[in-house]
Amino acid sequence: MNGAFEVSVWAREAFGGAAGELSARIPEAIRSAHATALTAHVAADMTTNDTYGHTLKVKQYELLVAQVREVPGVMIRRPQGMRFDLAVVPETNVAILPLRYATDRKDRREDSRLAAPVSDLRQSLLGLNSSAAPRQLTIDHAFVDDDALASGFEELEELDRQLRRFGRLVVIGYASNPAAGVWGIGWGDLELKNAATGEITWPHWETLPEISAGSAATHSLAADLSVVGRETSRFDSSTEDDDDFGLVARPSWARVPVSETTNENTAAERGVGE
Template sequence: MPVSQWALETFGQRAPVIRQGIADALSTALDNAREAQAAARTDHTHPFGFTLMSRKFEALAETFEDMGGVRVVKPAGSPHELVLLGGKLLFPFRYARDRSVSVMSARIGEGRPSALVQALFHRFGPEPVMRQLTLHDVAPHAVPVAEALTDLPADTELVLIAYACNAHAGLLDAWWGEAELLDRTGSLRWHHCEPIPLPAAGQAGLTPLPATAFDQGAVPAPALNPRTGAARLVPPVAEPTPITRTSRAEAASGE
């Protein structure tokens, strides 16, 4: 089924498969994180958060490991491996725990972006709409990291995967696109952002985990698609509607 023009320009004819793969990978990571939370038998959500932190990167790598033109890289200073797919570096992050926060107001991370994140945006993010200070002026501590990223092709482009989720409701929304990092608080300016259709269970809403302690009663198992691997992906069934789009030409002219 057709996908957006941005997706086709970014990923070519594989765009439907890649979009479906991202949705499946996020669902798998959320499934694993919720299982860890249930097994921990605690009301505190640390098990969910710690598991999700690692599994979101690992699930993406597992999903696309058999696809041609894929390289899994581990940038200096990062504990996680990132997927470089056809020159596009996939970077997933949670922007909200519920739907009260708009993705257009998303911040990358809950605190100050790490030196690695700042360097990734500076080196591989879209051309800023407005002229900004150099990375050395804004974040001197990120400069050595940026220099270490020279192992990646100079024409690499950063593709963000923003999602909202929590331990009780599971995966709520997912988006992908391109954005520039505005400041040290992690604020973003989206150049393009559009929804990623989720598996049927995700769109309908997973069966919530009980709000009481996890040792009270049986925990329902979320009905998620367990498939991984690019060879088993299937095209999605709907075309997303972009939220906003700023072309590079418009960005350069300041319009």
């Protein structure tokens, strides 16, 4: 199914015996998610990319799980507090996360950042691979009573505990927009270096096969669409309902993170960076 694509030593260490089949199925899942989002975008007759972006956020999880569910050595798990299932390889204790890293072909993956400041929930998930400092109190916590503060941190610690059972997170990275289609699909290790700025690094990255039977139609349809506005290179930062990678648990004392509502660029980017 994956033709002449050669699975690397890194991939076999990450995914064990499932590496070969995953390398073929994962790009198909991402292309299918894009195609579904594109169909919704066209049907909605939108002048912005909101419908595309919102659909893609959900379908990237659902279709990835659907594609890899039957792969030997892969199991599907949903940690408490997550909206979506994750594909897990128990043999190597690895969880797989889809993540769009860019929406403009001019933007390099290496230069991408998360929308800042990064919420506690994103830190919990990306912290599986991170050497960053542990979560600390902020100025906002000074206005929260002790009981609520303790309860909030207990919820986050429980989420951390569940996620760390996976041991390691492998990110399925890709870039897309309605006009240009999907490009730059790959997998690798991602580390969150600075939650305040959204700075990340990619200690390892490998490109996955770009060509598939259904991709040509998807790209040609996308190329025919007229999309106006500026694209943004930050992960899913252009809409107001950032989904924290499907994590929904949030302490009662916490304000809605800036990355979930607006920032200084949101008004200009809304609907055109999906």
